[in-house]
Amino acid sequence: MAIVASGWTVTRSTGNVRYIGDDHDGAEPSYATVIEFHRWLQDLADDATSSGDDELDITDEDPSRRSTDNIITMLGNYNIDANAAEHLYDGSIIQASGADIWDGIVNFGNADVQIQLIQNGGVVTDDWWNFAGGGLNADSAQGISHRFMVKTRTSGVDIDGRRLIGTTRQFSKTYSEFSINGTSRGNNVLALSNSDDLNNTTTATTVSALTISNTTEGYIGLDVNNNGADEYYYSQWDVNKPTNSINDFYEYAKYITRDGSSDTIYGLNGELFRGITHQVQIDTPTGTFNAFEPISWTGGTGQMLAIDSPTAGTNLWMQILTGVIPTDGDVITGDTSTATATMDTTIIERSISVPFVGQSTGSAIIGAYGLGIETDDLTNSDTLFDLTNTSVTPPNNVSFSVAGLIDGEDRVLVAPWDGISTDAESNPAIDQDQLTLSGSLTTDNITTVKVSTQIPTDTPSSGTIRVLDDNGFDRRLEYSSYTGPDFAITSTDGQEDFAGVNATDGNDVYITYLDLLASNTGGTETFTGVYSTDRDLVVIVRDGGVTPIKQFITSATFSSSDSSVTAIRTTDL
Numbered sequence: 001m002a003i004v005a006s007g008w009t010v011t012r013s014t015g016n017v018r019y020i021g022d023d024h025d026g027a028e029p030s031y032a033t034v035i036e037f038h039r040w041l042q043d044l045a046d047d048a049t050s051s052g053d054d055e056l057d058i059t060d061e062d063p064s065r066r067s068t069d070n071i072i073t074m075l076g077n078y079n080i081d082a083n084a085a086e087h088l089y090d091g092s093i094i095q096a097s098g099a100d101i102w103d104g105i106v107n108f109g110n111a112d113v114q115i116q117l118i119q120n121g122g123v124v125t126d127d128w129w130n131f132a133g134g135g136l137n138a139d140s141a142q143g144i145s146h147r148f149m150v151k152t153r154t155s156g157v158d159i160d161g162r163r164l165i166g167t168t169r170q171f172s173k174t175y176s177e178f179s180i181n182g183t184s185r186g187n188n189v190l191a192l193s194n195s196d197d198l199n200n201t202t203t204a205t206t207v208s209a210l211t212i213s214n215t216t217e218g219y220i221g222l223d224v225n226n227n228g229a230d231e232y233y234y235s236q237w238d239v240n241k242p243t244n245s246i247n248d249f250y251e252y253a254k255y256i257t258r259d260g261s262s263d264t265i266y267g268l269n270g271e272l273f274r275g276i277t278h279q280v281q282i283d284t285p286t287g288t289f290n291a292f293e294p295i296s297w298t299g300g301t302g303q304m305l306a307i308d309s310p311t312a313g314t315n316l317w318m319q320i321l322t323g324v325i326p327t328d329g330d331v332i333t334g335d336t337s338t339a340t341a342t343m344d345t346t347i348i349e350r351s352i353s354v355p356f357v358g359q360s361t362g363s364a365i366i367g368a369y370g371l372g373i374e375t376d377d378l379t380n381s382d383t384l385f386d387l388t389n390t391s392v393t394p395p396n397n398v399s400f401s402v403a404g405l406i407d408g409e410d411r412v413l414v415a416p417w418d419g420i421s422t423d424a425e426s427n428p429a430i431d432q433d434q435l436t437l438s439g440s441l442t443t444d445n446i447t448t449v450k451v452s453t454q455i456p457t458d459t460p461s462s463g464t465i466r467v468l469d470d471n472g473f474d475r476r477l478e479y480s481s482y483t484g485p486d487f488a489i490t491s492t493d494g495q496e497d498f499a500g501v502n503a504t505d506g507n508d509v510y511i512t513y514l515d516l517l518a519s520n521t522g523g524t525e526t527f528t529g530v531y532s533t534d535r536d537l538v539v540i541v542r543d544g545g546v547t548p549i550k551q552f553i554t555s556a557t558f559s560s561s562d563s564s565v566t567a568i569r570t571t572d573l
Contacts, residue, residue, distance in 0.1 A: 003032035003040045005054070007087075010044060010063070012055035015077035017041070017063070019084040024128050024136070031137055034091035034104070034149075035069040041078075070104065070186035082151065086128055089137045089147040092185045101153035103183040105129075107146040107166065109193035111138060115146060116259055116271065118165040121301060121321035123271050124150075146190075152183045160322050166190040167354075169271065171258040172200050175354040177274070199360040200251050207255045210248055211240050215374070217266055218291030219306040222372050224384055226395045226457070226530060231386035233372025234276060234306035234317055241377045242399040242526055242562055246365050249373070253357035266292045266305050268319070275356040276305055276317045276370050278325060279387070281346040282332065285313050287339030294335040297326045297343070304334070306370070306387070313341055317350075317370060317387065325349075350389070376461065376528045395457075396531040400556070401564035402539060405518040405525060410543045410567070412525050414514040415466075417536040417555050428538040428555040432474070434510035437467065438485060441498040449477065449487045451509050458529040458558065464515040468508040469501050476515060513537065513558075524564075531560050541567040548572045 007021025007030045022029040032040070041063045044056040056063060063078040070091030074080065079095045080088070080102075091104045107115055112133050117124040128148075129136050135146030152162040162183040169175050173194040180188050215238045221230030239249040256263040261270030289310045295302050300323025307316040316332070326332055326343040333340050353359070353368035360366075364381035367373070369389055378384070378394035386392055402412050416431040438452040449467060465487055466474040475495045479487040489496055513527045534557050541552040550572040556565050 003036045004030035005040060008040070008084075009053040010041070010056045010078075011053075012050065012060060015063075015074075015079050017074075017078060017080050017084060019087045021087070024086070024131065029087070031087050031089060033069075034072045034088055034093055035066065037088055037093075038064045038066050038072045068186065085149050085151065088149055091149075091187060093149065094185070099153070099156040100151070101185075102149040103152045103162070103185065104149050104187040105146065105164075105166075105180075105190060106144055106187045107135065107190040107192055108143050109145040109168075109191065110195070111140055111145055113145050113168050113192055113194050114170050114259065115190065115192050116167045116169065117150065118167065118272060119150070119163075120160040121272075123269065145193075147187075150183075161324070163322075164188075166192050167271075168192045168194050169254075169257060169259045169355075170194060171204050171255060173197055175254065175257075177352075177354050197254075199247055199362050200254055202248075202251050204255060204258075207248070207251045210244055210252050212244060212249055212252045213238050214265070216372075217305075219308055219387075220372055222375060224372070224375055224378065224386075224392045224394050226375070231384075231388075231390070231392055232308070233384070233386055234370045235372045237371070237373045237377075239373060239377035241528070242401060245363075246377065246379075246382065247360050247362055249377075250355075250357055250360035250365060254355045257355055266303060266319075267294065268303055273356060274319055274354075275352050275368055276350050277320045277352060278302075278318055279348040279350055280316050280318060280326065280332070281344045282313055282316055282341035283344040285309075285311065285339065285341040287311075287334070288337060289313065289316075289334045289339040289341075290337045293337055295332050296335055297330045297332045299323045299330070300325060310339075315387075316341070396560060397528055398531040398558065398560065399526050399528045399562045400513065400537070400558050401524050401526040401562075402514060402541065402567060403524045403564055404567040404569065405523045405541065406543065406547060406569075407518050407520060407523065409545045409547060410518045410541050412514050412516060412518055413512060413538075413540040414527070414556075415512050415538055415540075416510055417538040419536045427553065430510065430538055432466075432468065432510050433508045435508075437503055437505055437507045437509050440505045441467070441469075441503040444497040444499045446496050446498060447489050449479070449489055449509065451485050451487075454485055455482045455487070456511075456535075457532050458535060459511055460513060460527045460529050463527060464512045466510050466512055466515070467503050469498065469503045470507070471501050473501075475503070476512070529558065531558070534559050539565050539567075543569075544572075 009018050047057045050057045061076045065073045074095035085102045093102045114130045137147035164180040167177040174197045178190045216236035220236045223230050257270040263270040265273045289307050295304045302318040302320045304318045307313045328345050330343040350369050358366050358368040367384040369385050370387045380396040384392045416434045418429045418431040435451040438450045462480050478491045480490045481488045537556045543549045550570045552567045
């Protein structure tokens with residue numbers, strides 16, 4: 001639109017050129033291109049005398065000069081302020097002999113996209129260039145959603161080298177970002193657009209209430225592909241399956257990094273968090289770095305997201321915030337820990353993902369660089385990329401649930417079924433000789449149970465087993481892990497004491513996939529194992545307490561996809 005003269009004033013004594021019209025949310029705000037602004041000033045300057053609040057005429061100093069239609073320089077003491085700059089677009093305004101500069105931004109994107117700017121290590125919170133359903137000074141015929149100016153130089157100093165990052169993070173829409181690595185005079189292009197995200201259709205209120213957490217912020221080893229050797233990541237997200245799905249995690253990650261987020265990730269506001277931008281080789285460390293913390297060096301700042309050793313690191317991973325990347329020999333200092341390390345030769349720029357978590361197919365996650373997820377929350381449909389940027393495919397982790405329980409009353413047992421019972425639905429039998437004890441148990445406080453074969457790979461990573469003792473009782477033992485044929489026993493309830501009653505070499509051993517009193521789970525108990533082949537199970541639920549039921553017993557199958565059984569509660573009165 002053409003400049004609305006009544007919305008502007010010029011004060012000769014100060015050189016102040018000010019916008020006095022309606023603000024962006026007012027009844028009739030007005031906007032002008034920088035060339036229209038220049039023409040208006042020149043039109044005033046060629047008047048015989050000044051009039052009203054426009055104190056400018058032919059006797060005054062020339063107020064502005066045109067280099068191009070998109071580059072205007074204010075001359076002498078003539079100047080605009082931040083409010084006036086918000087009502088000009090399509091170019092740059094230079095003033096105070098180049099000490100202050102506003103540069104033009106043009107975004108090519110869909111008409112309703114909302115964009116944010118990251119400048120000088122922070123999100124610009126006053127996003128006046130957006131309004132409901134679109135942006136200021138759009139030109140739909142040219143595919144332009146926004147045109148506005150941003151101050152990039154103040155008091156003779158470029159603001160962070162005139163670097164800007166544009167983002168769009170509207171929850172339920174696709175996310176994107178675009179960088180300007182040093183603005184030029186005139187117009188600078190952003191290319192930010194979005195569309196409906198078909199894998200982000202849950203309301204923000206529902207997603208915000210999900211129980212999902214990053215249990216380890218910083219360097220962490222995880223055996224995601226279950227090959228016996230850890231890969232390394234900068235996080236360990238607990239998706240809390242099967243209560244939540246992997247797509248719930250994707251939506252949650254988008255929620256905590258959305259426009260206007262108040263969440264904090266690795267010490268950064270969620271809207272500012274982008275993930276790892278650089279891997280930095282280091283040497284000569286001193287002191288003890290935190291797992292993550294702000295870092296700085298001559299010429300730049302960042303947020304360290306992981307280091308491979310707090311005291312003897314050889315690599316760190318960071319999100320750059322301001323300035324330029326460190327170069328060989330630069331000393332990097334932990335701003336919280338005061339530990340230091342020296343940049344050593346190699347720095348690798350890592351591609352970021354938007355959103356930071358990667359992409360969702362709806363039923364699987366294609367993870368971003370370095371992002372780790374608890375192994376029990378993954379299936380072989382998911383893909384992660386470790387800190388060496390190697391693609392890692394998990395085994396098929398499958399969950400099996402027993403629902404319909406009353407917490408604090410129902411005792412649940414899920415064990416291997418012998419597969420030969422004639423009445424499988426009403427009276428399946430436990431396969432008590434699933435495994436065989438290797439070596440007798442004869443002491444108190446045992447810490448290991450060894451069986452005669454390799455423990456099946458579908459065994460939960462921690463849980464319970466039953467060992468037949470020499471008196472014929474099935475001892476319930478808790479284990480924290482297993483390797484090869486050995487269970488690491490952690491029981492402290494006396495069941496681990498075999499001095500009085502031994503368990504002889506060759507006695508029966510079987511895995512109890514669930515073996516507990518239902519508690520604090522909302523009526524559902526779950527175990528997770530790595531699927532290799534179908535396994536027949538027997539499920540038993542009993543309650544002889546306050547609300548007694550007849551025994552519920554059924555056969556079931558642990559198969560290649562998540563499954564569940566719901567206990568039928570038949571009153572036993």
